[in-house]
Amino acid sequence: xxxxxxxxxxxxxxxxxxxxxxxxxxxxxxxxxxxxxxxxxxxxxxxxxxxxxxxxxxxxxxxxxxxxxxxxxxxxxxxxxxxxxxxxxxxxxxxxxxxxxxxxxxxxxxxxx
Amino acid sequence: xxxxxxxxxxxxxxxxxxxxxxxxxxxxxxxxxxxxxxxxxxxxxxxxxxxxxxxxxxxxxxxxxxxxxxxxxxxxxxxxxxxxxxxxxxxxxxxxxxxxxxxxxxxxxxx
Numbered sequence: 169x170x171x172x173x174x175x176x177x178x179x180x181x182x183x184x185x186x187x188x189x190x191x192x193x194x195x196x197x198x199x200x201x202x203x204x205x206x207x208x209x210x211x212x213x214x215x216x217x218x219x220x221x222x223x224x225x226x227x228x229x230x231x232x233x234x235x236x237x238x239x240x241x242x243x244x245x246x247x248x249x250x251x252x253x254x255x256x257x258x259x260x261x262x263x264x265x266x267x268x269x270x271x272x273x274x275x276x277x278x279x280x281x
Numbered sequence: 282x283x284x285x286x287x288x289x290x291x292x293x294x295x296x297x298x299x300x301x302x303x304x305x306x307x308x309x310x311x312x313x314x315x316x317x318x319x320x321x322x323x324x325x326x327x328x329x330x331x332x333x334x335x336x337x338x339x340x341x342x343x344x345x346x347x348x349x350x351x352x353x354x355x356x357x358x359x360x361x362x363x364x365x366x367x368x369x370x371x372x373x374x375x376x377x378x379x380x381x382x383x384x385x386x387x388x389x390x391x392x
Contacts, residue, residue, distance in 0.1 A: 201379060210285075210370050210382030211325075224377055259324065266378045269315070274324040 172273035174260050180279045181250055189245040189276045193262030200243050203259040211259050218266050250280045283308045283375045287383035294361055295391050302356040302386045304371030309349045312374035316345050316356050319368045361390045
């Protein structure tokens with residue numbers, strides 16, 4: 169079956185602009201996670217959804233970052249007033265429930281110029 | 282707060298060597314532990330998942346062990362090949378089910 173997909177694969181934007189990154193999880197997976205990976209580092213947790221609700225958003229760095237999952241499937245990570253420090257690879261993962269192996273998408277590479 | 286550390290940060294070995302990558306974590310109350318491979322500019326490929334009740338998992342030339350009491354996991358790669366060159370990431374599932382990653386070990390296997 170299809171794995172986790174993320175669009176776009178690459179996004180270049182200017183400082184101050186708004187961006188949306190999309191994640192389409194494995195069908196039937198109720199849990200969805202967003203992570204951010206900076207160059208040379210391991211991924212860092214941003215937010216976890218169980219169904220439609222954000223069960224843990226403790227990793228969001230500030231209020232410029234927001235994520236939604238309105239129907240419990242596709243999720244969108246939204247970044248307002250982008251800064252050069254937001255440049256990173258944004259990874260999405262899903263799991264069958266909150267417990268269990270997470271399956272990762274290919275990531276979106278965001279570059280803020 | 283769970284912290285995951287990987288040693289060494291980088292490793293270069295000749296082809297054919299057996300090698301061990303180390304991962305340590307500060308909180309023994311982990312749920313599962315997973316090893317990933319990441320090629321340059323690519324996403325994460327899952328290698329092995331060790332559940333908290335298990336001590337090790339094996340897949341082909343790879344063997345991963347987990348010792349919760351000492352806060353350590355190791356990834357053993359037998360008969361290394363140039364195609365094994367990549368960054369290897371260790372990640373612990375904490376009690377809230379999110380993954381806590383180490384910074385990775387960059388492996389180069391020289392022909």
